[in-house]
Amino acid sequence: MFSSIKIAMVLIMLAGAGGGFMYVKTLKSDLATSEANNAKLLDSVSEQQAVIEQQQKDFTAILEANKELEEKNRVLAKEFAALDERFNKINGKGEVRDIGKLAEERSKSVERVINNATKKAMRCVEIAMGSPLTEKEKNATKKSEINTECPSLANPNYIPY
Amino acid sequence: MLILTTFLTSCSTVSKLDIFKTEVERAPLNLPNPETPKLEEIKWVIITSENAEEVFAKLKEQGKDPVLFGLSDDDYQLLSKNFAQIRAYMIKQGATLDQYRKYYESEETKPAKTE
Numbered sequence: 001m002f003s004s005i006k007i008a009m010v011l012i013m014l015a016g017a018g019g020g021f022m023y024v025k026t027l028k029s030d031l032a033t034s035e036a037n038n039a040k041l042l043d044s045v046s047e048q049q050a051v052i053e054q055q056q057k058d059f060t061a062i063l064e065a066n067k068e069l070e071e072k073n074r075v076l077a078k079e080f081a082a083l084d085e086r087f088n089k090i091n092g093k094g095e096v097r098d099i100g101k102l103a104e105e106r107s108k109s110v111e112r113v114i115n116n117a118t119k120k121a122m123r124c125v126e127i128a129m130g131s132p133l134t135e136k137e138k139n140a141t142k143k144s145e146i147n148t149e150c151p152s153l154a155n156p157n158y159i160p161y
Numbered sequence: 162m163l164i165l166t167t168f169l170t171s172c173s174t175v176s177k178l179d180i181f182k183t184e185v186e187r188a189p190l191n192l193p194n195p196e197t198p199k200l201e202e203i204k205w206v207i208i209t210s211e212n213a214e215e216v217f218a219k220l221k222e223q224g225k226d227p228v229l230f231g232l233s234d235d236d237y238q239l240l241s242k243n244f245a246q247i248r249a250y251m252i253k254q255g256a257t258l259d260q261y262r263k264y265y266e267s268e269e270t271k272p273a274k275t276e
Contacts, residue, residue: 061263061264062264065260065263065264068256068260069253069256069257069260072252072253072256073253076249076252076253079245079249080242080245080246080249083241083242083245084242087238087241098234099234099237099238100233100234100235103207103209103234104209104211107207107208107209107211107212108207110207111205111206111207114205114207114237115204115205117241118203118205119202121241121244121245121248122200122202122203124248125200125244125247125248125251126197126198126199126200128248128251128252128255129195129197129198129251130194130195130197130255131197149245150248150252153252
C-alpha cells in the first residue's frame with residue numbers, strides 16, 4: 001500500500017518534470033520564432049525605407065526633367081517669336097517692315113541677308129541633329145559672333161543683353 | 162521496436178528545398194545616336210521685274226538652267242517659320258530623349274540594388 005503511493009508520487013513528479021520540460025522547450029521555440037520574425041521585420045523596414053528614398057529621388061528627378069523641358073520650350077518659343085518680330089519689325093516711321101518691298105528696292109543686300117540667315121538656320125538644324133559645337137560657337141559671347149537663328153542652341157555662353 | 166522506428170524515421174536523407182529569386186538586370190538598349198548629316202548649302206535668288214533679265218543671264222553664264230523655283234515674300238516668311246517649327250520640334254525631341262536617358266540610364270538616378 002505504502003509502496004504504491006510512493007510509485008504514484010514518483011510518477012506524478014516525473015509527469016510534472018516532463019510537462020515543465022515540454023513547456024520550456026515550447027517557450028524556447030516560440031522565442032526563437034519571435035526573434036526570427038523581429039529580424040525579418042527589421043529587414044523589411046529597412047527595405048521599405050530604401051524604396052521610399054528611391055521614390056523620393058525619382059520624384060525629384062522627374063520634377064527636374066520637367067523643369068528643364070519647360071525652360072527649353074520657353075526659350076524656343078521666345079526664339080520663334082523673335083523670328084516673327086524680325087519679319088514684322090516696326091521702323092522709325094512706325095511702318096511694319098515689308099520684306100517684299102525691301103527685296104524689290106535692295107535685292108542684292110536682301111539676297112545676301114537671307115542667304116546668311118539660311119546658312120545659320122541650316123547650322124541650327126545640324127546642331128539639333130547632334131552635330132557638336134565648334135570652338136567659335138562655344139566661345140561666342142557678343143551679338144556679332146552668335147548664330148542669331150538659334151543662340152540658345154548654338155551659343156551656350158551667350159547671355160542676351 | 163518503437164525505439165528503432167523512431168531512430169530510423171529521424172534519419173531522413175531528403176534535405177530541405179530552398180527556392181530563391183535573383184534579380185537579373187535588363188540589358189541596356191544602348192542605341193547609338195544616328196549620324197549627323199552635313200547639310201548642303203543652298204542659295205536664294207531674289208528676282209524682281211527689274212533684275213529678271215540680269216538674273217537669267219547670270220544663270221546661263223554659270224551653266225545653270227535658266228529656271229527658278231519661286232516663292233512670294235509672304236510664302237518665304239511662312240517657309241522660314243515652318244523651318245523654325247521643325248527645328249524647334251527636333252530640339253524638343255532631342256531634349257526629351259536626353260531626359261529619358263538621364264532618368265533610366267544614368268548611375269545617379271538608377272535604383273539601388275537590394276540584396
